[in-house]
Amino acid sequence: MLHDLFSPFMLTSYLASALVGTACGFLSVYVILKRLVFxxxxxxxxxxxxxxxxxxxxxxxxxxxxxxxVLGALLFSWPALGSVLPRENAIxxxxxxxxxAGVLLIAKNAQGEEHLLNLxxxxxxxxxxxxxxVMGGVVILAGAVYLRYAKEFLFTSFDPEMARTLGVRTxxxxxxxxxxxxxxxxxxxxxxxxxLVFALLVMPGYAVLLARSRLRPAFWGAVVLALxxxxxxxxxxxxxxxxxxxxxxxxxxxxxxxxxGIGHWRGALERGR
Amino acid sequence: xxxxxxxQCRQTDMGYGRKVVLPDVSLAVAPGEVLGILGPNGAGxxxxxxxxxxxxxxxxxxxxxxxxxxxxxxxxxxxxxVVDETFPLTAAxxxxxxxxxxxxxxxxxxxxxxxxxxxALAEVGMADQARRLYRELSGGQKQRVLIARxxxxxxxxxxxxxxxxxxxxxxxxxxxELIQRLRAEHGLTVLVVxxxxxxxxxxxxRVALVDRRVEVLPVEDARGSEVLSAFYGVRVQVHAINGMHxxx
Ligand SMILES: Nc1ncnc2c1ncn2[C@@H]1O[C@H](COP(=O)(O)OP(=O)(O)OP(=O)(O)O)[C@@H](O)[C@H]1O
Ligand SMILES: [Mg+2]
Numbered sequence: 001m002l003h004d005l006f007s008p009f010m011l012t013s014y015l016a017s018a019l020v021g022t023a024c025g026f027l028s029v030y031v032i033l034k035r036l037v038f039x040x041x042x043x044x045x046x047x048x049x050x051x052x053x054x055x056x057x058x059x060x061x062x063x064x065x066x067x068x069x070v071l072g073a074l075l076f077s078w079p080a081l082g083s084v085l086p087r088e089n090a091i092x093x094x095x096x097x098x099x100x101a102g103v104l105l106i107a108k109n110a111q112g113e114e115h116l117l118n119l120x121x122x123x124x125x126x127x128x129x130x131x132x133x134v135m136g137g138v139v140i141l142a143g144a145v146y147l148r149y150a151k152e153f154l155f156t157s158f159d160p161e162m163a164r165t166l167g168v169r170t171x172x173x174x175x176x177x178x179x180x181x182x183x184x185x186x187x188x189x190x191x192x193x194x195x196l197v198f199a200l201l202v203m204p205g206y207a208v209l210l211a212r213s214r215l216r217p218a219f220w221g222a223v224v225l226a227l228x229x230x231x232x233x234x235x236x237x238x239x240x241x242x243x244x245x246x247x248x249x250x251x252x253x254x255x256x257x258x259x260x261g262i263g264h265w266r267g268a269l270e271r272g273r
Numbered sequence: 274x275x276x277x278x279x280x281q282c283r284q285t286d287m288g289y290g291r292k293v294v295l296p297d298v299s300l301a302v303a304p305g306e307v308l309g310i311l312g313p314n315g316a317g318x319x320x321x322x323x324x325x326x327x328x329x330x331x332x333x334x335x336x337x338x339x340x341x342x343x344x345x346x347x348x349x350x351x352x353x354x355v356v357d358e359t360f361p362l363t364a365a366x367x368x369x370x371x372x373x374x375x376x377x378x379x380x381x382x383x384x385x386x387x388x389x390x391x392x393a394l395a396e397v398g399m400a401d402q403a404r405r406l407y408r409e410l411s412g413g414q415k416q417r418v419l420i421a422r423x424x425x426x427x428x429x430x431x432x433x434x435x436x437x438x439x440x441x442x443x444x445x446x447x448x449x450e451l452i453q454r455l456r457a458e459h460g461l462t463v464l465v466v467x468x469x470x471x472x473x474x475x476x477x478x479r480v481a482l483v484d485r486r487v488e489v490l491p492v493e494d495a496r497g498s499e500v501l502s503a504f505y506g507v508r509v510q511v512h513a514i515n516g517m518h519x520x521x
Binding site for chain 2: 033035148149152154157158159162163164165168209212214218
């Protein structure tokens with residue numbers, strides 16, 4: 001058993017999980033603070049629809065996924081979208097349509113249905129190594145950009161108007177945030193499946209912020225929780241013979257409950273003082 | 274030197290997209306003045322402010338800076354309600370952002386910046402609250418933090434949008450005195466929007482009456498009851514008590 005846990009096959013899936021976990025965990029803090037939860041699901045669903053379409057038309061699914069995400073990010077950040085009713089409505093509508101299109105395309109796709117389902121809802125256990133390199137590159141590049149320009153990202157998301165009066169190029173930083181979110185979603189879904197990626201984009205940030213963490217530690221904390229949950233998934237799934245994503249998401253659920261408990265306790269402590 | 278305007282516009286149309294809200298605005302902001310901006314809801318006060326700040330491009334014309342860009346550094350105090358309170362930032366974290374404009378992209382704040390942050394907090398009487406979460410402060414304390422953030426960037430022009438809304442009498446008074454003191458000590462130019470006539474009449478050296486057009490007059494003229502009565506279309510009386518101006 002121990003031997004199986006460290007087989008080359010499993011090591012690949014740990015690595016894939018670690019990459020997906022790091023990227024999604026970091027972004028999850030922004031997702032919570034900027035209320036992008038809805039946007040993240042809709043983008044993820046758009047990616048799946050695009051992949052399903054690519055299978056239907058015999059196109060390259062990775063290219064389709066990236067195309068879907070760029071289209072979605074452009075659509076959702078289009079200013080006129082929120083001018084009459086809140087943007088959320090358009091995002092929700094796109095989510096529903098993309099889900100329906102995905103289901104329809106899968107149903108009509110006679111061959112490769114299983115392969116496609118695996119790709120969309122599948123697991124880190126079926127990762128082609130080439131994609132690891134791409135994902136690794138994206139994570140390192142995005143990580144470097146986020147660390148170096150941390151103050152620009154913070155200022156832009158906290159108070160864009162003031163930032164602009166001080167000469168910060170908020171449009172640029174906002175675009176980088178959306179595009180990196182989209183890129184990570186597109187690539188991570190390929191590796192981890194839509195359900196896991198969505199959970200990783202929301203729950204780690206939610207857990208640490210519920211625990212009343214300050215901002216800087218929140219990013220590190222969310223990355224650590226996401227890494228733990230993502231890497232434990234394949235290991236525990238091998239031991240218990242259960243689906244990987246379900247294990248990871250169950251763990252994340254425990255983290256959220258734990259975070260809420262810690263936050264409650266710290267709040268009581270502060271009020272007591 | 275003193276009469277070179279910091280910023281000015283001539284016959285500039287201000288508004289959103291192609292929609293003109295304030296046509297034909299001619300205005301020059303002199304260094305060291307306090308320009309109070311008055312007007313009813315929807316009159317275009319915020320539009321004027323945002324255009325001067327460069328947040329909103331003019332529909333026609335341009336804002337020029339005869340004094341040179343280097344002499345115009347904004348310290349913008351937005352409406353408190355505009356600031357996102359979900360972020361778990363301390364008062365000091367928020368004030369530190371005021372320094373970001375002085376740092377190149379990719380540069381981290383250093384010791385100077387942290388020192389300036391603490392000085393700005395002390396200046397508004399919030400030094401002992403530096404490590405508390407911004408969102409857990411009271412309304413008046415938040416306003417002070419936002420003013421400190423504007424000051425931390427060593428501004429030459431302080432721009433305040435309704436700085437005393439929702440404040441109790443004591444806090445309102447304290448903020449007013451703070452703005453007056455800062456102006457005297459740092460020689461700041463101040464642009465302040467307020468619905469509170471007595472705030473503007475007490476603070477300002479000139480008043481901009483905004484209502485789909487902009488009319489600028491010395492504060493003494495604005496204190497005349499007829500001017501304000503005509504502007505608002507209701508009877509207004511202004512009395513001076515202890516250096517404050519009370520409006521009935
Ligand atoms: N983003 C926008 N797009 C189009 N029109 C706008 C926009 N914001 C404001 N307006 C219009 O411009 C006019 C002036 O608005 P502005 O916000 O400048 O008023 P104000 O004087 O600040 O009012 P208040 O006292 O209520 O804050 C209003 O008629 C308003 O409808
Ligand atoms: Mg306004």
